[in-house]
Amino acid sequence: MDYVPNSDAQLQSMVEASGFRTFEELIASVPQDLRFPELKLPKPLTELELQREMKRLASRNTSSEQALSFLGAGAYEHFIPTVVDYLSGRGEFYTAYTPYQAEASQGTLQVIYEYQTLMCRLTGLDVSNASLYDGASGVAEAAFMCLNLDPDRGKIIVSAGVHPEYLQTIRTYARGINVRIEVLPLADGATRPEDLAAGVDTATAAVFVQSPNFFGVIEDMESLGDVIHGKGAQFVAIPNPISLGLLRAPGEYGADIAVGEGQPLGMPVSYGGPYLGFFTCTKALVHKIPGRLVGRTRDTCGDLGYCLTLQAREQHIRREKATSNICTNQSLMALRATIYLSMLGPRGLHEIAAQNVALSHYAAEQIARVEGCRLPLTRPFFNEFVVKTPVPARVLCEELAEQGIFAGVPLSRFDPARTDEMLVCVTETKTREDIDSYVAALREVARRVEEGVKG
Amino acid sequence: MDYVPNSDAQLQSMVEASGFRTFEELIASVPQDLRFPELKLPKPLTELELQREMKRLASRNTSSEQALSFLGAGAYEHFIPTVVDYLSGRGEFYTAYTPYQAEASQGTLQVIYEYQTLMCRLTGLDVSNASLYDGASGVAEAAFMCLNLDPDRGKIIVSAGVHPEYLQTIRTYARGINVRIEVLPLADGATRPEDLAAGVDTATAAVFVQSPNFFGVIEDMESLGDVIHGKGAQFVAIPNPISLGLLRAPGEYGADIAVGEGQPLGMPVSYGGPYLGFFTCTKALVHKIPGRLVGRTRDTCGDLGYCLTLQAREQHIRREKATSNICTNQSLMALRATIYLSMLGPRGLHEIAAQNVALSHYAAEQIARVEGCRLPLTRPFFNEFVVKTPVPARVLCEELAEQGIFAGVPLSRFDPARTDEMLVCVTETKTREDIDSYVAALREVARRVEEGVKG
Amino acid sequence: MKTIEPLIFEKSVPGNRASPVPESVASGESLGALPRGFLRQTAPALPEVSEIDVVRHFTRLSQLNFSVDTNFYPLGSCTMKYNPKINDRAATLPGFAAIHPYQPDASVQGALEMLFELERMLCEITGMDAVTLQPAAGAHGEFTGILCIRSYHESRGNRRKKVIVPDSSHGTNPSSARLAGYEVVTIPSGRDGCVDLSALEKALDEEVAAIMLTNPNTVGLFEKDILKIREMVHAKGALLYYDGANLNALLGLARPGDMGFDVIHLNLHKSFSTPHGGGGPGAGPVGVKKELEAYLPTPRLVRRPGSDPAQFQWDDNRPDSIGKVRSFYGNFGVLVRAYTYIRAHGAEGLRRSSRGAIINANYLKAKLREVYNDPYPGPCMHEFVLSGEKQKQQGSSARDIAKRLLDFGYHAPTIYWPMIVKECLMIEPTETESRKTLDGFAEAMVQIAREITEDPKKLASAPYTMPVQRMDEVKAARQLDVRFDGQFGG
Amino acid sequence: MKTIEPLIFEKSVPGNRASPVPESVASGESLGALPRGFLRQTAPALPEVSEIDVVRHFTRLSQLNFSVDTNFYPLGSCTMKYNPKINDRAATLPGFAAIHPYQPDASVQGALEMLFELERMLCEITGMDAVTLQPAAGAHGEFTGILCIRSYHESRGNRRKKVIVPDSSHGTNPSSARLAGYEVVTIPSGRDGCVDLSALEKALDEEVAAIMLTNPNTVGLFEKDILKIREMVHAKGALLYYDGANLNALLGLARPGDMGFDVIHLNLHKSFSTPHGGGGPGAGPVGVKKELEAYLPTPRLVRRPGSDPAQFQWDDNRPDSIGKVRSFYGNFGVLVRAYTYIRAHGAEGLRRSSRGAIINANYLKAKLREVYNDPYPGPCMHEFVLSGEKQKQQGSSARDIAKRLLDFGYHAPTIYWPMIVKECLMIEPTETESRKTLDGFAEAMVQIAREITEDPKKLASAPYTMPVQRMDEVKAARQLDVRFDGQFGG
Numbered sequence A, B: 001m002d003y004v005p006n007s008d009a010q011l012q013s014m015v016e017a018s019g020f021r022t023f024e025e026l027i028a029s030v031p032q033d034l035r036f037p038e039l040k041l042p043k044p045l046t047e048l049e050l051q052r053e054m055k056r057l058a059s060r061n062t063s064s065e066q067a068l069s070f071l072g073a074g075a076y077e078h079f080i081p082t083v084v085d086y087l088s089g090r091g092e093f094y095t096a097y098t099p100y101q102a103e104a105s106q107g108t109l110q111v112i113y114e115y116q117t118l119m120c121r122l123t124g125l126d127v128s129n130a131s132l133y134d135g136a137s138g139v140a141e142a143a144f145m146c147l148n149l150d151p152d153r154g155k156i157i158v159s160a161g162v163h164p165e166y167l168q169t170i171r172t173y174a175r176g177i178n179v180r181i182e183v184l185p186l187a188d189g190a191t192r193p194e195d196l197a198a199g200v201d202t203a204t205a206a207v208f209v210q211s212p213n214f215f216g217v218i219e220d221m222e223s224l225g226d227v228i229h230g231k232g233a234q235f236v237a238i239p240n241p242i243s244l245g246l247l248r249a250p251g252e253y254g255a256d257i258a259v260g261e262g263q264p265l266g267m268p269v270s271y272g273g274p275y276l277g278f279f280t281c282t283k284a285l286v287h288k289i290p291g292r293l294v295g296r297t298r299d300t301c302g303d304l305g306y307c308l309t310l311q312a313r314e315q316h317i318r319r320e321k322a323t324s325n326i327c328t329n330q331s332l333m334a335l336r337a338t339i340y341l342s343m344l345g346p347r348g349l350h351e352i353a354a355q356n357v358a359l360s361h362y363a364a365e366q367i368a369r370v371e372g373c374r375l376p377l378t379r380p381f382f383n384e385f386v387v388k389t390p391v392p393a394r395v396l397c398e399e400l401a402e403q404g405i406f407a408g409v410p411l412s413r414f415d416p417a418r419t420d421e422m423l424v425c426v427t428e429t430k431t432r433e434d435i436d437s438y439v440a441a442l443r444e445v446a447r448r449v450e451e452g453v454k455g
Numbered sequence C, D: 001m002k003t004i005e006p007l008i009f010e011k012s013v014p015g016n017r018a019s020p021v022p023e024s025v026a027s028g029e030s031l032g033a034l035p036r037g038f039l040r041q042t043a044p045a046l047p048e049v050s051e052i053d054v055v056r057h058f059t060r061l062s063q064l065n066f067s068v069d070t071n072f073y074p075l076g077s078c079t080m081k082y083n084p085k086i087n088d089r090a091a092t093l094p095g096f097a098a099i100h101p102y103q104p105d106a107s108v109q110g111a112l113e114m115l116f117e118l119e120r121m122l123c124e125i126t127g128m129d130a131v132t133l134q135p136a137a138g139a140h141g142e143f144t145g146i147l148c149i150r151s152y153h154e155s156r157g158n159r160r161k162k163v164i165v166p167d168s169s170h171g172t173n174p175s176s177a178r179l180a181g182y183e184v185v186t187i188p189s190g191r192d193g194c195v196d197l198s199a200l201e202k203a204l205d206e207e208v209a210a211i212m213l214t215n216p217n218t219v220g221l222f223e224k225d226i227l228k229i230r231e232m233v234h235a236k237g238a239l240l241y242y243d244g245a246n247l248n249a250l251l252g253l254a255r256p257g258d259m260g261f262d263v264i265h266l267n268l269h270k271s272f273s274t275p276h277g278g279g280g281p282g283a284g285p286v287g288v289k290k291e292l293e294a295y296l297p298t299p300r301l302v303r304r305p306g307s308d309p310a311q312f313q314w315d316d317n318r319p320d321s322i323g324k325v326r327s328f329y330g331n332f333g334v335l336v337r338a339y340t341y342i343r344a345h346g347a348e349g350l351r352r353s354s355r356g357a358i359i360n361a362n363y364l365k366a367k368l369r370e371v372y373n374d375p376y377p378g379p380c381m382h383e384f385v386l387s388g389e390k391q392k393q394q395g396s397s398a399r400d401i402a403k404r405l406l407d408f409g410y411h412a413p414t415i416y417w418p419m420i421v422k423e424c425l426m427i428e429p430t431e432t433e434s435r436k437t438l439d440g441f442a443e444a445m446v447q448i449a450r451e452i453t454e455d456p457k458k459l460a461s462a463p464y465t466m467p468v469q470r471m472d473e474v475k476a477a478r479q480l481d482v483r484f485d486g487q488f489g490g
Ligand SMILES: Cc1ncc(COP(=O)(O)O)c(C=O)c1O
Pocket: B326, B327, B328, C077, C078, C137, C138, C139, C140, C170, C172, C173, C214, C218, C243, C245, C246, C267, C282, C284
């Protein structure tokens, strides 16, 4: 099928009304032997058939509606108020383009202005852009930005607690430019100020620290910030935005930039996307910021309104001199975050964050009691933690998956040497009973597998 | 939880701002010992818990997403274009009241005006109301209306092909008034004009004939109409609206009133409701019509617009002299029907109807070949038909249900004597492969059960 | 450049189409099964439009509406509270939306558990002994309830002849009683807006089957003499019928069953927040005391005796039942929403809702009673009435006030009802509105009163900012045009 | 009485709240696990509002937008076609929306099958050998593609220094090339709007890594010399990059792979109808010829060798890959929608779509070319540019025309781009619009031209019917106010 309303007869009469005889005359400039290739595609489907086919495909995946999932590691299953789906699904938001015509786009523009304000308040920084693609590319954009600030600073330092995929993305983005990337190892799962002090120097453009970091540990951001600023480098914090309902904000501990993954703010995990790269920074950096920015201004009558602003930074004006190449960003996801944060308010966000702490600590305690399981790290954590498993974590997780439990992310996925560790995440979507049945199954499977391995 | 935005402190200060000291002062007129009863209700749930609980309940039902359903008998599983759900779910339609303030309700009003027009065009009659509760109560309203036309006509005749629940509803509605209800039996599943001729007389207010009737058979409406009009009675047709994409319209065969169940026009089966009672009639009857009516008129500038009209028929003006007591009707369902019919257009509706015919006839042929199964009726049918089963239909259906197939509605449900018959419905939602696997399972189970019964 | 949305028929272009269905899957030959004479001669003139046409048309039309989702909507007696979106989502889960009413009971145990629990919870909330969920709306519930009363009296040998309603009652009350075969006796309300006991006394005799009361009544007052009324009515062997349209005042606060009502109906689309949908669907469950349970419509939902865990099933074997008042079991999708709503709240949440509703009403009343006439001074329940008499004398009617409110972005109150108050404005703010919203509305009402003193003519042409100007309803009725390009003038 | 929607912050009342989360389920003691110094000192000043406030606020804001669902939106180069609702529904099925990117591959075979098939179908549609679905939008795809080109040249010993773009190219092209470390060489377009072969000749040397072309190009013309260009570019060892923003002209009609392009990106949010969302999310898959496959981002989706039925899995072992350009696998939800779209159409449907797009553009162009200047006479592909030069001389700019169009209920075309056309208006009607809609738009454009001749001042203050008057963008940049109650003036 197709969505062309005009019938074939109508189309032909339109060709003629345009002053031509045939459609072929319209495409005269397309070389003959390029035309009308045969495409081997599955046969077209009606909407009824499509509904069936998409349900068939979807039913071949085990979703968190069927399974108990304790997976996190950069993508988090959180409660999403129903209104987020409903409101963000309204066609007037959904099917609008980037708000180039301000007067006909005040809805989208005001939402982005509110989003920017919310992200500033959440991170404690001065300016927010309108969104970037996701956490990983956002971090890479931040690296670009910092490297552009001072030609004499050609090095960046990345804590080993930063999500491995973010680091990989930084490396990819850096292929085209001259930059030294140093990775700072962790001790007991955390970045140590003294280790950082040994690495940071006046050639350092920026230091990237994630907190809670990839292993769940809350970093001592304040102390790290002092070291970084001591050498005049930019301090780029990568927070989990939900944690900011409870934990110190980047602005409070002196970060220059906060960038990261906004997915926890009302976006489904959706197999990895679409998510939301958020980006806030100090006032000083506003003219260097990548991506779109919405400003409040007045119309010719003096009434308040909104429009895109500081476009002179952007590719469509500056072309190769732009601060970033980004054009389409993740506007609809910024809308979701805006609705989500409006629904929760300060107390709701605090409550959610507190529940993440409470439930994940309960789970950690229970898991630590499972024969053969250990918590190798001792530092405070937010909603995820590393578990040392008595048998290879991958085997354990696969076994549990068959029982409908996604037990954790095996760390061997990121470092083949770490065979017997997994990262376990617990959010407010789990009850104590859920955790108990997870722990019971874990105990059972760990024993069984271990016996199998031994016997 | 609750949806009261004001905090307790705020509420108290509002009490005070109203000139009172305590909430209790506001409810002084409520006798003391009636106040604050203890309610034994389950504990409140947060939205997150609610999402879980409702999914739990829903998952304890076997929906047509899991099972192959061949159930009809007054509630039909049809393809519903996605836009129907999306558009009818828009809050501006969903959360508006009956359009009393015309100027602030032009959306709802225009939709109803379009609905009325569509139903007139579909049924071939002059006037449509804005909706009634459902098919059954709609038919009962029609009976009331016809009985009110002429005090000398105190009898109604109902074909035995009318849905048994509609007949039951007529009987209930008739409890308060003086009326004789005669049921006209069928021959070979159809209402015979000659039988009708024997029953209809000048004391007959109206004759009710459903086509396709409850047993799936298409009635010879034209001939029946001649008999009815010969005695000056009203001819009330009860059509399946989907069938009108293909079959003769009530207006074409001379019905005075067309009333029935609009559910097939874009409403999910939803365990029996909310559905849509549609009601159209000839111009002559417009001032007797039950329910709301929207008219087109002009505003003070002379521009076209819409408002409720002929309200003098209604309960809020006429009180005990109203044509009906109906107030809230099924507006949102009329919206769904309007969107549905707009999406399909004349060709789409024809196509759907034709597919129902083709697929149900294919199924009937295949089932007739199953050892022990028979088609007892020989008349033309639309999308359902009676099957005579070799073993009690209820047993057969329960067995097949366990295999995920809802094979049909056992007629013993309506008449305990009809133990070995079931009503099978096939719509465009089934493929030939679906039918084949149904028939294979039927063959298998029929054999097994029969052997069990014998052995 | 006012853009009015044309009719969908005006967008039709022959040959255009949306494409949700396959073309010609059905082969011509299978239609051969049907005799030619049965086939439609001319295709119905449905619009021929594309999917984008449909989406644009109905999206734009939706934007012409006021609604709870976009506006404060203090329409008295209608309880236009917030309709939680979670309830809609629950109802559209395939496990609820895609189950057929004739599926085997064993395959719908989740649905039956939900319905059973809902009946039980409604009994608990109202103090009744049994509930049917079958009626589709309030009026339908009234009719059902009165038929039960009729059967009750019949079983006692005399069905009786009359049903009493106060003059402040809703039009559906007398209409439903009449349809059930009763003569309607209307009694005047007292000066205090409540039932006038002496008028009641006078009307009561052994031929009275029931009296129908709304409580709080339609001027927003609790019937203070309810216990006395109950005594008087029951003394004559008549029954007390409760119109539950105003139950939103009393959730967890007082129960009709405890007040002595024998039969009640609820409007789930009011008190229990299911969306009004522009005029339905609703749901009008009927509750009764034990003595009347046998008359409730069939089928009844029962727990299978001895089943554990509980199994539920439908039971048709009720010889005394009034029968069915509609097909199947009720507006199931609406019932799912109400169930979700009650489960969210629990007893505490319901009580807090009614408390909030009453406080909001009194707060708003206090802000307005100086400016508009207050026919019933003192505290109100969840709603209150004002009279626009003063404004009428200055040249503006209640209708003018209502229309002008639209310009301020507020839906109008209910007007001209109940008829016992002149230029009546019936205002029900509901509990889901914040103080801030009420303040805004009060300001608008005050400003309108000021406009009336300054320039009453201004109001006569209101509203000014709606998609259309004031509609000519007289013309609508005189030159009836109820379908596009119909023969009906226009 | 213009009601502007206040900011959500302005609706905040201390203590108010929506109630989606439980209060204090977490006991204070468990927070004891966290050192005090880690805790936030002051709560973030998020709004304190009720659920109804939230629903009303965003519903009203939505109504301030133009969108495809409400308006014809002929924004050139953006392919604002109808976004089928079925695609959204598919993407929100729990089996797609509620799966985690790190679930075991065995538990997401439906998703992997879908992605694998989508890659294959995109290869088929474009004539490329391999596709990655990872990039999040067009610009992201460009960057990815150029990095692949860089790796390709590096593997041959010289990464080369330059990337050529025509002056009509989109801003992301030079910007992406620059980020990938290339010097950008811009060549002027010919008078016919196409690549000027002699300019190209001059710019081409052994240091050129690639030339980036859009085809049809941004003035809506097919690069008629594409086969010659391919020869010239390949002769120098450079590669041909295809910006797929305009692929909507060519579905089933011609394939970039067949034209000689080595690397391409697609904008699924344009040609494949995934909703733009007010500026994303999009998806920018990159396709390459065999020689470049090794450089595509990791992980790659592969069929498990020997599996039958097919099993799919992620493969990270690609030593030559450029690495990851983002987390996980791409904008999965967007990919589901594009997949659904392609499955609906099949080859025939896609071909008919492009045919419809081209015919619609030519039809509209024919209606307007007498009234506005037509810089490139003759047939166009799926879009065309007009010049408002004549109108400019009469006193109205392209911007004025754009703003005035809003008053007629039409979104404006893309304006002032490409820069090679003065007062450029770039119009892309798309195939999903009916002739009737195009006629309405053409009439409005003609009327505007008439208004300009009659009263150009009128246009200078347009639009008149939007929620706001013309925005002062200069002030916005000068007195930067990018967050509420920020230090940034305003
Ligand atoms: C007091 C009262 N009774 C009965 C009804 C009728 O209820 P329904 O519209 O649900 O039939 C209403 C509705 O407005 C009402 O306000």
